Amino acid sequence: MPNNNKTKKVGYSEKTTMPPLGIISIGSYLKMHGYEVDYLDLFACSMKKSEFLNYVSDFNPDIIGISSYTENFNVVIKLTELIKNAFPKIIIILGGPHVTFCPDEALEHSTVDFVSRGEGEMTFVELLEALNYNTLKLEEIDGLSFRNKNGDIVHTNNRKFIVKLDSLPWGDMNLKKKEIYNIKQLIITSRGCPGRCIYCASSALSGNKYRMRSAENVFSEIYYKYKYKGERYFAFLDDTFTANRNRLNQFCELIKKHKLDIVWRCDSRTDILSYEMIDNMYDAGCTSVHIGIESGSQEVINKINKNISLQKSEDLLAYMSNKGMQVMCSFIIGHHCDTKDTIRLTIDLARKFKNNYGAVVGIGVNTPFPGTTLYEERDKLGVKLESTNWSTYDLVQPVISTKYLTREELQEIFYEMQELM
Known part of the structure; x- marks a missing residue:
């Protein structure tokens, strides 16, 4: 009742x-x-x-x-x-x-x-x-x-994480003024992320556990919205939609088997992505992939626990670009180990990806959100909080200084990058 x-x-x-x-x-x-x-x-x-x-x-x-x-x-x-x-x-x-x-x-x-x-x-x-x-x-x-x-x-005690995500209902999108949204069919098919980047709280929020809906469950939602709601454009907002290769391939095969004329985009990591996966995604309607690069310095990437290869990342970007896929890349300046020289490498790489591969580039300022390793271990990392006003924690206004850069220098560099991009 x-x-x-x-x-x-x-x-x-x-x-x-x-x-x-x-x-x-x-x-x-x-x-x-x-x-x-x-x-x-x-x-x-x-x-x-x-x-x-x-x-x-x-x-x-x-x-x-x-x-x-x-x-x-x-x-x-x-x-x-x-x-x-x-x-x-x-x-x-x-x-x-x-x-x-x-x-x-x-x-x-x-x-x-x-x-x-x-x-x-x-x-x-x-x-x-x-x-x-x-x-x-x-x-x-x-x-x-x-x-x-x-x-x-x-x-009270921490709640155990929901393991069987298929048991949850699909998101009810009956929202007021729904037409306001840029993309109306946004779907989350997993929780958590296999990555352990020090600036991200995803792994802490999910208890370092990656959980996912089955390929069949995700396809059923897509199929229903496609056939009965007339939806064709979908965006997956998982931290890493491609984290499980088998599930990804199963999902793509279901899309192709049932000949769904859809277009979708997702987030991925270049340490997980492969040429074969890209081909399968493209054939199943994927037209855009967002990838976090975060720095133009391999040394910085290693120190922030990003664990990707810049060379492999560029190779994959070039491959997707040649297939006509849109690639979106995010970069961060002001890592605890960033210097003016490493940030220059980041600027150069961001411009290269934009000019050579048509990448859409997004740039943010390193921000220590509560729950991240960056926030919890900021003293050890040589990071000083220059603002305790949470409203300034917007990835645009620098709120820290590091061993190598002041808050003012970070703001100046950020403005420079915005002009260059």
Whole structure:
């Protein structure tokens, strides 16, 4: 029997016009368990405060869940204050990468009732059951942080990661103002990443475990949306869609076997990718691949634990370019071991990839997000935090200085690279 409680999921993003897939997954899981759910991406909708409050009043939710990243944490807290001032009885739960690693910081704010650490699907359902039916004590819900009756912050045991991702429902994309999004059919088919790059929190978020949906499960979602929704363009947002070669080949063979006329793109790593895989992906409709290169210095790449070969990376880029595929490459400046000379190598390589292979180049400033090795071991790496304002952690504004470069020098170099690109 459907549950009458209403649960509101609010997404906020300052970086991109892509649907908030994390809260969509949680919301879909809640719907599967009989809860009434609505989604709202405040970036996509660009609501005024009065419009937002009217929207909340009309839906009248019991709980509002908000996804928090480091760069939007301050805004999220302001949002919780806005909600609590207008609707003090609404329960607010925060989730997402930032509060997973910094739950105490979130719970220092009285407007935050709960923090869901890590994967939120099961935590959210169990919390609702505990609040509605007293079936569980809060202390028995894994992955939850909250203040007890004495005001002390309590962290329950970490929740075990969901291994059988095929058991989760497909993401319900029934979003408000869906037409705002650049790409409407975004799909995540795995969680985690086999890489251990020191600037990335993916492995820490996933407990160093890479899990994936089966090729058949992924194909079924694609096939349904293709045949019954008329969708042809898909983007896979896995950290590394190609991590498992067998699954990738099975998926591509299913696409070709059923003659689906689709176009898709994904993220990969050049230590995993091969010419054979590229051929199979291309024949199955893949037209674009994003690859993280991160530096033009092999020495720097080794020190940041990226573990790719620049020569192999260039060979693969050239191969994809010759096939007519679009290649997107990301670079980072300001690694803990970067010097002006190594950054010059990065600039030169980025320009080469752009000019010789038509690569779309993206450049960011090294940013120590909570949960990354870079953040946790910053003193050991000779990295100094020059800003503790989370709003500046946007990959554009330098927030660190290193043994070799000041914050001001990094900003100057970043502007130079933007002009060159």
